[in-house]
Amino acid sequence: MQARLKVAGKLVDEAPPVRFGFREFTRRGADFYLNGKPTHLRGHQIDLAWADQKARVEELKAAGMNCFEFSGPIGHDWYGGTPYRQQLFDDLLNYADEHGLIALPVLPGAKVLKERIFEPEVAKLYRHRLAQHFRQYGDHPSIGMWFMHFNLAGYHWDNCPTKIDGSYKPADPAFLAKERYAVEAQRLAQTLDPRPLYHHACGNFGDIFTLNCYLGPTLPLQEREEWPARWAEKRPFPLLACEHCLMLIPYWFRPRQFPLSVVYAGEPLFDQLSAKYLGRRAYQALTPELFDLYDVGRTPRETRLKSLVAAHPGYQEVKSLFARYSLRSWRTYGVSGIIFNAVNWDFHDEQGKPLPMQNALARYFGDTDLYIAGPGDDWPSKDHSFYSGETIRKQVVLLNDLTRDLPCTLKWRLQDEAGKRLSSGTVAAVSHAGKPTMYPVEFAAPDVPARSAFKLVVEATRQSGDHFSPEAFDLEVFPRPAPVKVNGQVLVFDPVGDTTKLLQRAGATAQPLQSNADLGAVSLLVVGRKAWGQQFLALAKQANLEQALQDGLNLLVLEQVAGAPFGLKLTEQSARQVFPAVSGHPFLKGLDPADFHNLRGQSDLLDSYPEAPPETEKQWPKRYFKVTTHLVATGAGGGAGGERPGSVGW
Known part of the structure; x- marks a missing residue:
């Protein structure tokens, strides 16, 4: 639009052309609305410090994304440098305007001002600085929200699935002080521009819950899918994963430390992590060329990293699997926004050929989907x-x-x-x-x-x-199962009672294990669910179980949650993809590998939503916060699997 002043048909003055558009982006309760219709943010981080980002934004749009969190025309800390690439900032906002994208640019916050923002003269100058910024950029219709305070106030429980429903807010003075001055900065900004505003990765802070959600390799896929369930029950505010990943690239290497150059130079775990979801097929795909890339002494590191990400079939397949199931699930829960970090590293090879991950994002992260x-x-x-x-x-x-x-x-x-x-x-x-x-x-x-x-x-x-x-x-x-035919006597140790009922439903009659049992006359001893412990071990010793096993007694130990059956360390994993270790074993007769994935039913062995241990409020748990309602299984039973040594002395 351009305004011109004419007198008697003669041009007297004119204002420079101004681009503008009309679009309304608002927040109501837990939802964002675009032109009066509920919508969800599906995007990626963009920082102009990474140089010209137009090609990247185009690539992300082609992969189905509708927004980007935008640091520019100055870094996200705002006070750490001078403006840079202002023309590029304008160019990218213009691109977003023309292509219907939603931009989430950074605003100067109160990270440096802190409590001084409550001083009238400081507040006046700060508000004036905001007003200048809004006048320069606020007419871009692509700008749906603003953000401030990058990583200012994150805490351990901002990623705990039972704490993201508004039931928890840190009580320590440092957090509350940050919230106080940050929310005041938000208030001053919204007196000038009413668009929604969030504080990046600050948890239950302000009126939009934000978190850096980098769920790692110890978290099973089903738990990743159900992560937002507790929030979805209450929906007290929008939930914005302002940094997210489909298992971040550093997780595929053994080192857990900064700087990342140390991680990328370390031992790759690509096959081990892929095997959690692909079984032996992950190792069968290992080629000599891939194995050469595992050489931890290889240089340059950047070439090795990019080659592994592009060439490793398990890496691409597993992350595509995560995209299919976790993104669909989060979108069905109605998660308000998912913004990726570095996901486009997985998009294409050195020749520009699209990789499975790019196709997966386009399929499962676009405007529409059916499943x-x-x-x-x-x-x-x-x-x-x-x-x-x-x-x-x-x-x-x-x-x-x-x-x-x-x-x-x-x-x-x-x-x-x-x-x-x-x-x-x-x-x-x-x-x-x-x-x-x-x-x-x-x-x-x-x-x-x-x-x-x-x-x-x-x-x-x-x-x-x-x-x-x-x-x-x-x-x-x-086919409907026929009653089992039991040859010989069956004994059961089942103080809980679940296993006896299970055997009865299968048509098998079992007698309780007694200390005076003649195990030589028994064909099968069953140790029931949750039954392994001191009481059973005492009975086993009295009945001379060890000798009976040497003489050929069949022993069936069902799922356990405690103890160390036969020296096996029980490790809770809650996996829903498991693989037969010995194909053709009589115990697996009539079953295919697919029958061991996504077992039917609800979890009745482990608590679906265990409360986070109190100590994890201040330190990360060894096993990441747990959540799942669905039946799980591992090699030694549902939920807790027997762990064997990873290496031996030869």
Whole structure:
């Protein structure tokens, strides 16, 4: 827009052209709204200190992102230097204006002023500085929010899943002092510009909860997916992961220290971490060329790092898996914003060819998505094993961050391995703008004589555009189990009582283990769930269990949460992807590797939402904060696996 003054048709004066646009970005409760429609931020950090970032912003937009947190035209600390690349700052805001992106630029905060911001003359000068900034940049319609106070006041429990629901705020004077002057800076800014404002990675601070959420390799994927669940129950404020990752690159190396140059020069753990989700296939993909990159003496480090990230198939596959499941889950919970850091390092190889991670982000982090979830409120479940005749209940989840509703027709079908259709249905659907929309699908599991694999396929038709790609979900159906035939006597040690009921449901009659039991006449001894302890060990000694085992007694030890069965150290892992160690073992007859992933049901062995130990308020826990409601399993039982040595003396 340009204003001109004419007198009698003659130009007398004119103002310089001004770019402007109209767009409203607001906060209501726990949600952000774009032009009156709920929306969610999906973006990346951008800092002009990294040089020209236009190509990077274009790449991130192509990967499905709709916003960027923007440090410029001066560093995020604001007072640490002089303005730089001001023209580039304007250019990137113009690009965001023209392409519908949301910019989240930094504002000068009160990190240096501290309590002096309450002095009238200081506050007046600070407000004047803000007013100048707003006059220069505030007309950009791409600016949806501002941020201040980069990493000013983070604390350990800002990443604890039971503490991100508003139930906790640090009480120490240092935190409260920072909040006091930072919130005053926010108040002064919003007297000039009413747009929302957040404080970067400060937790329960101001009116938007923010955190640097770098969930690491010790956290199973299912827990990562359900991380925001407690917040979603209350939704007291927006939840913004202002720095996030799909397992940050440093986690793929053994060293845990700064500077990162030490980490990247250290021992790579790419195969070990990949094996948690890919099993032996992770090691089978190791080539001599990849192994050469593991050489910790290799230089230059930058070349080694980039080559590993681009060339390692397990790294790309696992992070793509994380993108598929965790991003869909967080978006379904309605997390207000997810802003990545350094995720585009994984986007392409040295020749510019797109890597799986870039394709995964474009697929699962774009404006719209469709996937198959569990039923009702149990939508995070991935139950896939059923008996013939059981009712299988799923639902189709539609995600839509556009500002308009998207009507479509959902067509679903159940097909066997040959592609034969066994059942099908059609659902008239509308994906509502800014809200996850769910449509139930229900059908009976087919009758099968033996374990059989099926696939549930959903396609969206009659849609305006290609917003929703087809999705498939693998299912396995088993014949109804016949009562077991037990040869010989079965004894059980089961003070809890769960295992005896389990055996009864299977048709096996078991007698309690007594100290005078004749184990030589017994075919099987079962140690029940949560039963291993001093009481059992005393009974075992009295019954001479060790000799009976040497004589051929079969012993079955179910899931344990304490003790050290046969010297195995129990380590809680809560994994939902486990792999048979010995293929073809009689114990696994009739089962495939897929049957050991995402076990059916809810967790009843470990507390789903254990409270954080008090000492973790001030120090990081050895095992990161835990959260999951779904059944877990590891090699020695659900939740706590037996740990064997990582190396031996030869």
